[in-house]
Amino acid sequence: MRVAVVSESFLPTVNGVTGSVCKVLEHLRERGDDAIVIAPAAGAPAEYAGFPVHEVPALAYRQFPVGLPSPLVQRILADFQPDVLHAASPFLLGAHGIWAANRLGVPSVAVFQTDVPGYARRNGMRAAVKLAWRIVRWVHEGAELTLVPSSASQADLEGAGIRRLARWGRGVDLDRYHPRNRDLPAAAAMRERLAPGGEVVVGYVGRIAPEKQLERLARLRGVRGIRLAIVGDGPAMPSVRHALRGVPTTFLGMLRGDDLAAAYGAMDVFVHTGDEETFGQTIQEAHAAGLPVIAPRAGGPVDLVHPALDGFLFEPDDLGQLRDAVQVLVRQPELRARMGEAGRRSVLGRSWRAVGDELIGHYEAAMRSRSLSPGSPSSRQAVAPEPAR
Structure with missing residues (x-):
C-alpha cells in the first residue's frame, strides 16, 4: 500500500498528533508499505522510518507552525501516486491535502484529533465556536472517512452533521510502559x-x-x-x-x-x-x-x-x-x-501493532468506498481551498 500522510504537526514539534503519526509510519514500515509525509516547514528531518518528509510553507502561530495550502501539495501527491491519503488532525494544510487528493481521485481518511471548537468555547469566543464547527464540517465532508478517537468526539461530530464516521483509538507501547x-x-x-x-x-x-x-x-x-x-x-x-x-x-x-x-x-x-x-x-x-x-x-x-x-x-x-x-x-x-x-x-489489546492493523482496515474501507462511487467526495466538497501563491 502507498500512503501519503498529511499532518498539521510533525517533528521537531512534539505533541499527540506528531506521536501518533510517527507510530503510523513505523507500522507502515514494519508491514513493508510505502509512504511519504507532508508537513508544515519547521525543521523536520529529511526522512522518518525510511520515508521522505516533504515540508511546505508555514507561518508561526504562538510558536506553532501552521501549514498553508500550496500548489506543492498536489505536485507531491501526483508524483507519489498514493493509494490513500491520511490527513492527521486536518485544518488548513490537511484540508488542502484532502482537496488535492480528491482532484487526483485518491480517497482520504481524516483523523479527528484536535477539538478546535472546544478551545474556542473555553476562551469564551461564542462566534468562533460556530465558525470552527463550520470549518471542521467542511474539512471532514471532503474525506471518504473520518476516524474519531472516542465516543464523546463521535457524538460531537454527529451533532455537527458530519457523516461517515468510524472509531479509531490510539495504541500504547506495552513493553516500554510496564x-x-x-x-x-x-x-x-x-x-x-x-x-x-x-x-x-x-x-x-x-x-x-x-x-x-x-x-x-x-x-x-x-x-x-x-x-x-x-x-x-x-x-x-x-x-x-x-x-x-x-x-x-x-x-x-x-x-x-x-x-x-x-x-x-x-x-x-x-x-x-x-x-x-x-x-x-x-x-x-x-x-x-x-x-x-x-x-x-x-x-x-x-x-x-x-x-x-x-x-x-x-x-x-x-x-x-x-x-x-x-x-x-x-x-x-x-x-x-x-x-x-x-x-x-x-490496555493489553491496544498495542500499536493491533491499532495499526485496524487503521489499515480503515484505509481499505475508504479505498473500497471510492471504487464504488468514483469522485463522490469531490462532489460533496462545495468549495476547495485556494492554494497560496
Whole structure:
C-alpha cells in the first residue's frame, strides 16, 4: 500500500498528533508499505522510518507552525501516486491535502484529533465556536472517512452533521510502559528524589498548556502524604507554578523514552486534569504502567477510565471529587495496586501493532468506498481551498 500522510504537526514539534503519526509510519514500515509525509516547514528531518518528509510553507502561530495550502501539495501527491491519503488532525494544510487528493481521485481518511471548537468555547469566543464547527464540517465532508478517537468526539461530530464516521483509538507501547519499571534503578532513584519521606507520588504527564487545566491540582493543597510530579513543559508553566505554590511539587520537564518510562514507574497515582481531550494517550500509558487513573468525566477519558475498577472520574465542575479520589487512593495502597492491575489489563489489546492493523482496515474501507462511487467526495466538497501563491 502507498500512503501519503498529511499532518498539521510533525517533528521537531512534539505533541499527540506528531506521536501518533510517527507510530503510523513505523507500522507502515514494519508491514513493508510505502509512504511519504507532508508537513508544515519547521525543521523536520529529511526522512522518518525510511520515508521522505516533504515540508511546505508555514507561518508561526504562538510558536506553532501552521501549514498553508500550496500548489506543492498536489505536485507531491501526483508524483507519489498514493493509494490513500491520511490527513492527521486536518485544518488548513490537511484540508488542502484532502482537496488535492480528491482532484487526483485518491480517497482520504481524516483523523479527528484536535477539538478546535472546544478551545474556542473555553476562551469564551461564542462566534468562533460556530465558525470552527463550520470549518471542521467542511474539512471532514471532503474525506471518504473520518476516524474519531472516542465516543464523546463521535457524538460531537454527529451533532455537527458530519457523516461517515468510524472509531479509531490510539495504541500504547506495552513493553516500554510496564509495572515492572517500578523496580528499575532509574525509577527507584527518581522516586527517592520525588518522595524522600515515602510519600505517595501523584503524577501528571503531558503538555503544560491552558487547555490541560493543571491549575486544578491546587485543590490538592493540604492533602497529607502526597507529592506531585509533573512531566512536561509548555506555555502555561508560569500560571501552573503560581497556582501550585504551597503544594509539594517537582517539575521534571520534558521526558521521553526510558526517562519517561522511569517517571511512570516512580508514580503511585496518575491524575489527568483537562476536560477537552479527544482521547487521552497518557492515560493509556499510565494504565500500561500499572497506575490507577483519576480524570474528568468528559471527552476521551470517559472511554478509558472505568470508575471503581481502574480509577475514578470526577465532575469537571466539582474539584472536591478530585481531592476525595486522591485521598482514597493515598489511604488505601491495596486499592491502588488492584486498580493498577485492572488498568494494565484494560490496555493489553491496544498495542500499536493491533491499532495499526485496524487503521489499515480503515484505509481499505475508504479505498473500497471510492471504487464504488468514483469522485463522490469531490462532489460533496462545495468549495476547495485556494492554494497560496
